[in-house]
Amino acid sequence: MSIWVILKIALKALNRNKIRSILTMLGIIIGVGAVIAMVSLGAGAQRQVQEEIAAMGTNTLQVWSGSMRSFGTRGGSGTMNTLTAEDFEAMLTECPAVKAVSPSASTMSQVVFGNQNWSSRVEGYNEQLPDLRNWKVIKGSFFDASHVKTAARVAVLGQTVMNELFSGSDPIGQTIRIKNLPFQVIGVLDKKGYNAWGRDQDDVIVTPYTTVQKKFQSGVLYVQSGIVGAASARATYAAQEQITELLRQRHKLTPVQDNDFTVRNLSEIAEAADATNRIMTGLLASIAAVSLLVGGIGIMNIMLVAVSERTREIGIRMAIGARPGHVRIQFLSESIVLCTMGGILGLALGVGSAIGISQLMGWPTLVSPNSILISLVFSAAIGIFFGYYPAHKAAAMDPIDALRYE
Amino acid sequence: MPGEEGDVEMPPLSPSLTGPGLAATHSDASAVIALQEIRRVYDLGEVQVQALKGVSLEIPRGQFVALMGASGSGKSTLLNILGCLDRPTSGIYRLDGVDVSTFSPAQRADIRNRKIGFIFQSFNLLPRTSVWENVEAPMLYSGVLKAERGRRIEAALNVVGIPEKAKALPNQLSGGQQQRVAVARALVNQPAILLADEPTGNLDSATSEEIMRFLQRLNREKGITLVMVTHEHDIAAYASRALHLKDGHLLSDEMNPSSHEQA
Numbered sequence: 010m011s012i013w014v015i016l017k018i019a020l021k022a023l024n025r026n027k028i029r030s031i032l033t034m035l036g037i038i039i040g041v042g043a044v045i046a047m048v049s050l051g052a053g054a055q056r057q058v059q060e061e062i063a064a065m066g067t068n069t070l071q072v073w074s075g076s077m078r079s080f081g082t083r084g085g086s087g088t089m090n091t092l093t094a095e096d097f098e099a100m101l102t103e104c105p106a107v108k109a110v111s112p113s114a115s116t117m118s119q120v121v122f123g124n125q126n127w128s129s130r131v132e133g134y135n136e137q138l139p140d141l142r143n144w145k146v147i148k149g150s151f152f153d154a155s156h157v158k159t160a161a162r163v164a165v166l167g168q169t170v171m172n173e174l175f176s177g178s179d180p181i182g183q184t185i186r187i188k189n190l191p192f193q194v195i196g197v198l199d200k201k202g203y204n205a206w207g208r209d210q211d212d213v214i215v216t217p218y219t220t221v222q223k224k225f226q227s228g229v230l231y232v233q234s235g236i237v238g239a240a241s242a243r244a245t246y247a248a249q250e251q252i253t254e255l256l257r258q259r260h261k262l263t264p265v266q267d268n269d270f271t272v273r274n275l276s277e278i279a280e281a282a283d284a285t286n287r288i289m290t291g292l293l294a295s296i297a298a299v300s301l302l303v304g305g306i307g308i309m310n311i312m313l314v315a316v317s318e319r320t321r322e323i324g325i326r327m328a329i330g331a332r333p334g335h336v337r338i339q340f341l342s343e344s345i346v347l348c349t350m351g352g353i354l355g356l357a358l359g360v361g362s363a364i365g366i367s368q369l370m371g372w373p374t375l376v377s378p379n380s381i382l383i384s385l386v387f388s389a390a391i392g393i394f395f396g397y398y399p400a401h402k403a404a405a406m407d408p409i410d411a412l413r414y415e
Numbered sequence: 416m417p418g419e420e421g422d423v424e425m426p427p428l429s430p431s432l433t434g435p436g437l438a439a440t441h442s443d444a445s446a447v448i449a450l451q452e453i454r455r456v457y458d459l460g461e462v463q464v465q466a467l468k469g470v471s472l473e474i475p476r477g478q479f480v481a482l483m484g485a486s487g488s489g490k491s492t493l494l495n496i497l498g499c500l501d502r503p504t505s506g507i508y509r510l511d512g513v514d515v516s517t518f519s520p521a522q523r524a525d526i527r528n529r530k531i532g533f534i535f536q537s538f539n540l541l542p543r544t545s546v547w548e549n550v551e552a553p554m555l556y557s558g559v560l561k562a563e564r565g566r567r568i569e570a571a572l573n574v575v576g577i578p579e580k581a582k583a584l585p586n587q588l589s590g591g592q593q594q595r596v597a598v599a600r601a602l603v604n605q606p607a608i609l610l611a612d613e614p615t616g617n618l619d620s621a622t623s624e625e626i627m628r629f630l631q632r633l634n635r636e637k638g639i640t641l642v643m644v645t646h647e648h649d650i651a652a653y654a655s656r657a658l659h660l661k662d663g664h665l666l667s668d669e670m671n672p673s674s675h676e677q678a
Binding site: 010014021025321322324325326327328329330331332333334335408409412 | 495498500501520521524525527528529533535539540541542543544552553555556557558600604
């Protein structure tokens with residue numbers, strides 16, 4: 010018997026009990042729809058986190074100076090001045106896993122241009138920031154090493170600051186005043202948006218870190234923190250170890266002493282966020298899978314009813330030459346068709362609700378081709394799994410008893 | 416089954432070899448059905464019921480045989496075995512020269528498909544399935560190609576005289592018409608034998624006569640071997656030979672010289 014004949018007979022049988030077929034399918038439709046919607050939501054959230062991490066620079070580590078300890082009371086990271094610019098230079102030269110470094114220094118300040126003013130963060134880095142944070146300059150240029158060396162009063166603006174101060178006019182070459190000191194605007198950074206913690210990353214003015222130290226921190230020589238770029242995302246852990254070892258050496262710490270600095274690996278944060286996400290997605294998807302399971306049991310139930318209702322038909326078919334295998338494939342194909350059709354409709358429902366959710370609630374969703382394929386294969390597999398027992402029961406019937414059945 | 420006589424077997428009576436007027440034509444080679452000492456024991460747990468206690472007979476090609484007996488005589492069991500729906504506990508059944516007594520369920524399905532056509536008392540057409548598709552069904556299991564299927568369905572519906580009903584559903588047909596569809600379905604794979612189980616049991620007397628004449632003509636004109644179970648003597652009278660079963664034994668085997676005049 011050709012596959013088309015089998016499918017034709019199955020479709021005809023399902024068509025005879027339209028309402029029943031649709032109700033049975035509903036279990037699968039809702040199950041597959043829920044799985045697709047949940048997985049899409051999860052994938053969307055994951056994609057968002059990944060994008061944010063990538064925006065921070067996937068290979069980056071943060072190094073903070075140590076905490077102050079006085080009579081047992083400890084301050085937070087950065088409260089003790091243990092790091093110097095030389096520490097950062099040493100990381101670059103001595104740690105093979107480190108590709109780029111930038112000390113950082115920051116302050117809050119009122120910035121003024123003409124009659125406009127705005128309060129923003131002034132963040133000092135060296136010339137490697139665009140590479141380190143994967144942050145492009147879209148207008149003008151970033152400052153270079155000589156600006157850092159001379160603590161030049163140059164500024165690169167974030168999008169928010171640019172909009173607040175210049176509202177459309179070209180900022181390049183203009184002079185703004187930060188804490189009453191004139192700074193020349195030499196570039197504008199690309200838009201980064203909000204980070205995962207809701208901070209506007211574009212509300213920033215970037216200057217050489219030396220400028221911040223000299224002009225706003227009364228010439229301090231220590232560095233509160235800095236960012237380090239590893240050679241690759243995988244090298245972040247090696248970089249973390251190498252930096253720790255180097256700084257312990259340079260700070261002459263004995264084995265019993267705690268680190269007087271902290272190295273934070275952003276990949277760790279990314280992984281933690283990713284793991285949280287995956288757990289949530291897994292949880293939601295498994296709840297959805299339970300409804301799929303219930304749908305599958307519904308299929309089995311209705312197929313058992315169909316088999317006992319059609320005992321006479323089975324007997325007739327056997328009498329005219331259907332082998333047990335023919336009967337089995339006939340009922341199995343009905344449940345597979347039922348489940349696959351349910352799967353396709355459920356897919357439409359799931360994609361539809363994923364789009365609806367992102368439109369209504371503003372949550373990001375991502376319908377991956379994988380999840381589509383998996384849900385279709387899975388619903389066919391449910392058809393086989395839950396259809397097999399009823400089909401086997403039909404195939405195992407004795408033709409004489411089946412023909413006698415009223 | 417009631418009326419069991421214990422384990423003592425009666426010798427099989429008058430095998431068809433000695434039947435009047437047929438002795439010369441009977442041989443293993445020409446017999447489409449040959450049974451040797453067929454027994455069927457139903458194991459009902461504590462008791463064993465012997466439904467057939469050693470039946471031997473031969474049916475030559477082209478014969479119209481009526482199988483008679485009271486209920487419990489074993490005639491249904493014999494028909495099930497002849498139709499390869501069941502298999503004997505012991506004995507040999509040769510159908511069209513092939514020993515089918517030890518066949519598996521799948522093999523028996525193939526034999527039913529290619530060698531046997533069934534006609535039932537209650538017609539047993541597939542419900543809510545058109546006449547065309549009912550007649551087509553056996554060929555789907557034997558893998559006949561579509562064009563050939565169509566040709567054979569048309570031919571079979573012509574033979575049974577209802578070519579105009581191809582699109583109809585069984586419940587739109589009269590009892591006689593339904594039985595004709597069943598005959599068309601039984602014929603469509605060109606079987607070696609037609610087995611009819613009380614084919615007129617659900618029909619009024621006028622329609623019964625019509626169907627019986629039709630079956631008789633099929634037997635005469637197309638040379639189709641027919642084995643028919645019935646308990647009515649006037650229906651059995653259409654057959655050319657009558658076998659009587661009682662308590663699992665073949666009681667009598669008679670030729671019916673007058674069956675020709677009934678046509």
